[in-house]
């Protein structure tokens with residue numbers, strides 16, 4: 307299933323309330339966009355879903371279970387994260403795909419590369435010298451290798467040039483239509499309209515709007 | 530004119546002229562260091578004078594318990610100094626003190642258990658001092674490298690955590706790297722010992738009139754013990770420091 311509920315979630319950092327009593331639901335099998343101005347707290351909120359951070363108060367639940375009652379390593383394998391920039395941690399693509407999935411077979415690896423739109427020969431490439439778009443696809447494949455039910459995407463195309471961004475976005479859309487639950491942080495209203503089903507709008511840490519994308523003013527030019 | 534093997538107090542007084550010379554040069558060259566040279570010289574003199582007095586007291590009156598107490602004091606001081614290098618790491622002074630203590634206890638324990646060194650204050654205090662200071666250096670470098678590594682590699686560590694790796698597994702490549710860096714100076718100085726530098730213990734023994742054959746025996750033991758102490762201190766500091774980096778929920782602080 308993989309439905310998230312946020313209950314009165316607050317995050318406090320150095321005396322500032324960065325996430326201010328957010329209560330919301332992330333529906334399973336859909337793509338929920340997390341939008342709002344820079345500094346609104348989108349990244350901060352996203353990091354709570356795979357417990358890179360914990361809320362100061364309040365609870366995040368996955369299918370009704372508070373996250374801190376689940377095994378955190380198992381949780382992170384269920385809930386994959388792809389960041390804004392590709393952060394590659396191995397010398398070769400072959401190793402990179404196996405960081406979280408050491409027993410991945412070559413066939414599975416080639417299947418993953420295909421899913422993220424990279425030709426098979428990338429399997430033998432060093433990670434040094436990959437373009438931003440290629441690197442981002444490798445990161446996506448590395449996350450998919452673990453077999454997550456949920457994808458957390460923090461501005462996955464914002465560091466790419468327009469052409470690469472469009473191509474990575476197409477890849478993501480194809481993946482999401484396969485039934486993965488996704489939470490997408492994005493600055494682009496157009497991207498949200500193309501990719502997301504629902505949207506949550508944050509402003510200064512508060513949830514100010516939510517619902518299906520078509521009805522959310524922030525995404526449809528209403529500010 | 531023949532000099533004694535070890536300087537008399539008059540000789541010590543005359544060696545002050547060397548500091549005077551350094552000050553004169555610094556002053557003439559306008560290096561702005563004259564004041565600092567005087568302070569450093571006076572400090573070193575006073576410190577050594579006091580240490581000499583303490584050691585004299587220890588050897589004469591305090592016995593072995595006194596010697597170990599003095600070692601414990603050195604461990605605490607070394608922990609404070611090395612801990613400062615880990616600024617930014619939680620509880621870095623406790624971590625450093627524990628690392629130095631572990632390395633010193635194991636190294637000294639082995640040396641004494643095997644009877645390699647005499648279990649008397651006259652031996653335990655100076656040998657322990659060398660072990661503590663070597664452990665302190667390795668601990669300091671390990672902790673400062675650890676803080677720098679986490680600062681620079683946060684994204685990579687969190688990328689691995691996000692793939693379901695444990696904190697220990699996510700940090701392992703960085704730990705390997707920082708331990709290598711921390712131990713390189715010790716390994717290098719071990720490799721060239723005798724070729725480039727005649728180390729302090731050996732120099733001291735030769736100056737005091739001991740034959741080089743005896744001096745190298747001492748030096749070999751000293752070198753091996755410093756190597757072991759540095760490796761143990763670095764490993765302990767990395768292990769304990771790493772625990773401070775992550776929460777129980779495998780989150781990077």
Ligand SMILES: Nc1ncnc2c1ncn2[C@@H]1O[C@H](COP(=O)(O)OP(=O)(O)OP(=O)(O)O)[C@@H](O)[C@H]1O
Pocket residue numbers: 319320322324342343344345346347348349350351
């Ligand atoms: N460790 C921290 N200490 C203090 N303030 C922090 C910390 N982390 C984040 N903040 C602040 O919290 C606010 C929200 O940050 P966050 O990164 O979640 O915003 P965002 O919505 O993702 O912004 P952007 O769109 O620019 O990525 C910002 O004002 C940021 O400066």
Ligand SMILES: [Mg+2]
Pocket residue numbers: 348349350
């Ligand atoms: Mg952000």
